[in-house]
Amino acid sequence: MAQAMKIAIVDDEKDMRQSISQWLALSGFDTETFSSAEDALKSVGADYPGVVVSDIKMPGMDGMQFLKRLMSVDSGLPVIMITGHGDVPMAVEAMRVGAFDFLEKPFNPDRMTELAKKATSSRRLTLDNRALRRELGDGTTLMKKLVGSSPVMERLREDILDLGQADGHVLIDGETGTGKTLVAHALHAVGANPGRKFVVFSCASLDEENLGKRLFGPMEEGGQIQLVEEARGGTLVLEDIDALPQAVQGRLLNWINDQGTPPETRIFAISNLRQQGKSCEDVLRPDLYYRLASMKITLPPLRARGEDVLTLFQRFAEQYADEYGCDAPEIGAQEAAQLLQAPWPGNIRQVINVAERAVLQNRRGTGTIASLLMAEDEAAQPAMTTEGKPLKEYVEAFERMLIDNTMRRHKGSIAAVMEELCLPRRTLNEKMAKYGLQRADYL
Known part of the structure; x- marks a missing residue:
């Protein structure tokens, strides 16, 4: 899910910061206000999940000093400067230092909203890229x-x-x-x-x-x-x-x-x-x-990875369910067999596509996984399968998926899993050992 963006409004004039906050709140933004740059710096730092709107003329630390401090902490933070009449040269200097843009008083509120949208969109992209770089470095x-x-x-x-x-x-x-x-x-x-x-x-x-x-x-x-x-x-x-x-x-x-x-x-x-x-x-x-x-x-290829396809499908389905705000489709024995039998020529990329579409059609209450697999290949016949496997393998793959899903849903609570699956403790322990499932992975 996309991270909610904030707008920090910094102005020593109470009426001005409240009017800006009210207007942006009505436009759908999450705002917070500060009466001085010093107060704002206590909350606005590196990776701040939003943007800053600041007046240039303020007592104590003025807008230019504030901007320079923010740029030294996070050069990718969008800062919109508000200037009084005749302060345009100062605003131009602010742009050189790193300001996102500036507004001259009296400004058009719609222009403020437009700039806020652009700035928050830019900030979201910056933070997403940083998160990706951190992830790729880990x-x-x-x-x-x-x-x-x-x-x-x-x-x-x-x-x-x-x-x-x-x-x-x-x-x-x-x-x-x-x-x-x-x-x-x-x-x-x-x-x-x-x-x-x-x-x-x-x-x-x-x-x-x-x-x-x-x-x-x-x-x-x-x-x-x-x-x-x-x-x-x-x-x-x-x-x-x-x-x-x-x-x-x-x-x-x-x-x-x-x-x-x-x-x-x-x-x-x-x-x-x-x-x-x-x-x-x-x-x-x-x-x-x-x-x-x-x-x-x-x-x-995915067809050589056995029951991994069930794990992948379930993970992607849960991610999309969270993104779309709905439930992930429940996978029964028949659906698990169909997923295991499909040839998956597009491999993981194809699983991602099918999982997303399964979540969307589950939200509507229509369609089946079999129909989705058919749609992936117009030339396929209803029994779109790869080389057959013994029934025992399908049963074991489904059983492992069921225990894995239930353990994750109950965050490793053995008692809750035993109750839901109607299994005695010894049987559950034996099956978890058989399938390489460890309680510590779910806590």
């Missing part, structure tokens, strides 16, 4: 995003921990939608220097001439810095490495060779060719391929 958080208890996922997490600590380049391949870029983030985050630069670029985004310039230069005056310099000392992720033209492959190989061993900048090369029945080895020059593939990770 190896523990990222590893938790690699959901699944299947043997192939256990091996994948082990490979990430091992290769993340290494120095060499890594080739990451797998079908579309399996989470290759997420794995690249995780490799960087669990490495020895997760705080170093992390740059992601798609080799399919530009033509040959511009691709070479973007990677290695020379760039036009005043243009972007070349990617090899932008990522220097960190990690350069090259998505769609198989789209790299031969000439650019040669330049990349020379750049890699010039770095020496260990390389100053690691390359994580990502390929989607596996889905097309090919590999990077088929399209990259051999010397480049073997430099990039000295370490390799192949992500498993």
